[in-house]
Amino acid sequence: MPSLVQFLPLFPFFFLISFCVSHGPFLPKAIILPVNKDPFTFQYVTQVYMGTHLAPIKLVVNLGGSFLWADCGLTSQKLVPCNSLKCSMTKPNGCTNKICGVQQENPFTKVATTGQLAEDNFAVEFIDELKTGSIASIHQFLFSCASTSLLQGLARGAKGMLGLGNSRIALPSQLSDAFGFQRKFALCLSDSNGAIISGESPYLSLLGHDVSRSMLYTPLISSKDGVAEEYYINVKSIKISGKKLSLNISLFTMDEEGHGGTKISTISPFTTLKSSIYEKFVEAYERFGISMGLIKVEPVAPFGLCFSAKGVDLTKVGPNVPTIDLVLQSEMVKWRIYGRNSMVKVNDEVMCLGILDGGVNQKASIVIGGHQLEDNLLEFNLGISMLGFTSSLSMSETSCSDFMFSKDEAFDS
Known part of the structure; x- marks a missing residue:
């Protein structure tokens, strides 16, 4: 020291x-x-x-x-x-x-x-x-x-x-x-x-703004063979528009070698899902999006699913599209992703789902990337191995760019 x-x-x-x-x-x-x-x-x-x-x-x-x-x-x-x-x-x-x-x-x-x-x-x-x-x-x-x-x-x-x-x-x-x-x-x-x-x-x-009231907490996890220097959390299920996807929970679980789990990353610009999760996720998201009146258009690389931006209502948390919930240790603790963090504006006419296929060899089941982290206040408490998170600060009518x-x-x- x-x-x-x-x-x-x-x-x-x-x-x-x-x-x-x-x-x-x-x-x-x-x-x-x-x-x-x-x-x-x-x-x-x-x-x-x-x-x-x-x-x-x-x-x-x-x-x-x-x-x-x-x-x-x-x-x-x-x-x-x-x-x-x-x-x-x-x-x-x-x-x-x-x-x-x-x-x-x-x-x-x-x-x-x-x-x-x-x-x-x-x-x-x-x-x-x-x-x-x-x-x-x-x-x-x-x-x-x-x-x-x-x-x-x-x-x-x-x-x-x-x-x-x-x-x-x-x-x-x-x-x-x-x-x-x-x-x-x-x-x-x-x-x-x-x-x-x-x-x-x-x-x-x-x-x-006092955003502490909206902050939720979930454990930071590591592989059983030691402390991980990267930050992982346990996601137990994924919901779209409140409906739970039919996915095997073992897909999300970290094994003894540190494979699986959900990693939080500032290196990946967008969230990526292991292919076995992504395929079912994007199919469901497309279905829920169309049921809300969204019009599917040709995808724009690197995105796999895109919609027309014309006529889509804008809210304080971004375009009105299906919400995504990462359900953590219980149904009461979930990381909600609104349109501001799920969609990427490609141009005035097209918006794309900012969640990508990470491939079959991606080590983590889910990597939460930069676009999904923006305007979410995250508190990493290493002393007690807990993550505090707010979901979108736009719900409190503030943002991370409001720091003095x-x-x-x-x-x-």
Whole structure:
């Protein structure tokens, strides 16, 4: 754990404050990171500050990523030796020249390499008394130093990836160690500006509405052979327009090797279903859609089912189309997906179901992707292995883009 945390001015109006971690009253209440959606790749991009001079670095958000990895040329890192305590906190992938190696992957290109475990100064913006704009810095922040070639396929300007997974050196754990936060964080994505927040829960007030009353909770699950760094939940059934689909529950269950289950992902732009589930799902959705008066049209790749957008009523939760319920531990706990999150507007005349066939070899039964996560407030409590979720914030007439940020928080993605 770093012994010193500093609030450093990156702009003229910031005040310089230094303090020790042991001085509890001076610790930030929460950390907030703005998240922008790249319109070309559909990736979610945030910005942090790293290095001696705390230069801004854009990173693609990977909800299930084990750690932060970034281009080696952008930081003033100190490499971590093998056989050290810090190296043991990771899952080392061998040593090169006595430097701790870790396995790092670009999930978009599927390229994996061995990176060097390193540490450097790291800073993010913090919230205090519902105000943002000051910078909290962590010395000796652990990350992986990657070669430039690993950046291929990332959003324009991104120089690495920010991992939020359930690991000892992912961002939530390192923030918890540095600032004494509970091991939990909130994710609120949108098709424009959203946020990642770690610490206490002022995000309810930052949204301007108390959405806690509509938040439901479900356990985060892992395979029986260990703790999963990615985030999985149990879906017991799927309903369309309130009608349960005839699907074998074993299709959704995670086995001892970690196959099956429902994964939550910021890497997949749309939800994908294993083929055995998708075939029955899309057939039923088409049937319910037509019964509501929707007109089927030729599909537009990559989507498998599309409808005419002409004459479809718009509600506060998007086009009036069949609702989708992911039923969790009981009939009382379900993640409802309205038209805003189920449909994708292709053009003024066509809208398509934003749920795709993940193929027969997809490891997870269901992967809930970015489009379905948008304007849903998700709270990942790693300490008690629970997920809190709101379903669509549009029901409360708010959105993830309503978070209050200082003027510098908006960055070009």
